[in-house]
Amino acid sequence: MGVDRVGVDVEVDVFDFGDLAVPIVAAPMAGGPSTPELVAGVTEAGGLSFLAAGYKTPEAVALQIREVRARTDAAFGVNLFVPQRNSYDAAAVEEYRARLGETARRYGIDLPAVREFDDDRFAEKVDLLVDQRVPVVSLTFGLPPVDTVRRLRDAGSAVIATVTGPDEARAAVEAGVDALCLQGPEGGGHRGTFRVEDEPGTTPLIELLDEITAWCPLPVVAAGGISDGARIVEALAHGAVAVQLGTAFLRSTESGARTAHKDALADPQFTDTVVTRVFSGRPARGLANEFIAEYGTAPAAYPQIHHLTSPIRAAAAEKYIAGDMALWAGTGFREASPDPAGTILRRLWDEALVSGAARG
Ligand SMILES: Cc1cc2nc3c(=O)[nH]c(=O)nc-3n(C[C@H](O)[C@H](O)[C@H](O)COP(=O)(O)O)c2cc1C
Known part of the structure; x- marks a missing residue:
């Protein structure tokens, strides 16, 4: 991802994963879990974190962006659902x-x-993100129109497309995005498959990473079932620039997940x-x-x-x-802990450093 991209009217510093103190991303989690508090907790601790604009009105997203900026100066992201019209x-x-x-x-x-x-106000949300010059914008459930990618990039945003396999990755590269979020089958919540009718693949995340990083010119963020330091080290060793974790932050103090959802993640009956x-x-x-x-x-x-x-x-x-x-949850749900998000981030990264050192 480049720096000093020349936008329409101004030269801007573009977000770069290499600048993160901790290469861990708290995933966007629509439906309540992602809050401004969670975003601030993670970004202040050195990671990247997203607001989830899916299911939300543009007004609600605008309010959350203001709340994030009142809490932190660190770079953050906003995630959009690409509108669906399927037969x-x-x-x-x-x-x-x-x-x-x-x-x-x-x-x-x-x-x-x-x-x-599901989202007849997608265009207004894009206008909002362009206007607000949000540092990172990720999209899921397909690729946005080329013009949307261009407008967001011109405003200085780094644009990330969520993909679940090699064909989607190639299409995303052609669409001119800055980075990919590669979501493996182990992940919690919705798969970001471009077409509703597609059955999601079952190739494990690490194999997908090997396959895609072998040719992909863009940075790849790895997501899906990552819940401890060893898995973080493994994903980074297989070419990811960062890892994106959702379930690991679902029970965090700042998560807005419903109480019954948080409790179920730790309940032995599940x-x-x-x-x-x-x-x-x-x-x-x-x-x-x-x-x-x-x-x-x-x-x-x-x-x-x-x-x-x-x-x-x-x-x-x-x-x-x-x-x-x-009760959305990835395969590593048992490791989710009810701590402040910054504590979870630092613990995971400490574990990764120890695990990486042990591997040599
Ligand atoms: C409760 C929940 C909600 C999610 N909502 C979104 C979302 O709004 N947008 C998105 O791109 N991904 C969403 N995801 C998927 C995450 O981006 C990520 O791929 C996934 O959490 C990674 O797997 P893990 O949960 O095992 O860490 C969601 C995941 C969960 C668990």
């Missing part, structure tokens, strides 16, 4: 809606009408994670719970299924019923 099987969605009826009745909820679109479409219609990894067991499969229809199950998940979270919540 889907409407009859299968209606059938799934009928199946959900029983759970909805248990919570006294009327399921909403099917909504087709022993496994699985990849499922039952909550949103897109593949995502979370703790195996009753809802997943009951519904089994769901149509590949995002954001339609997301909107259908949303009131059930919210009501379950209110009532502290983890069995009906989307």
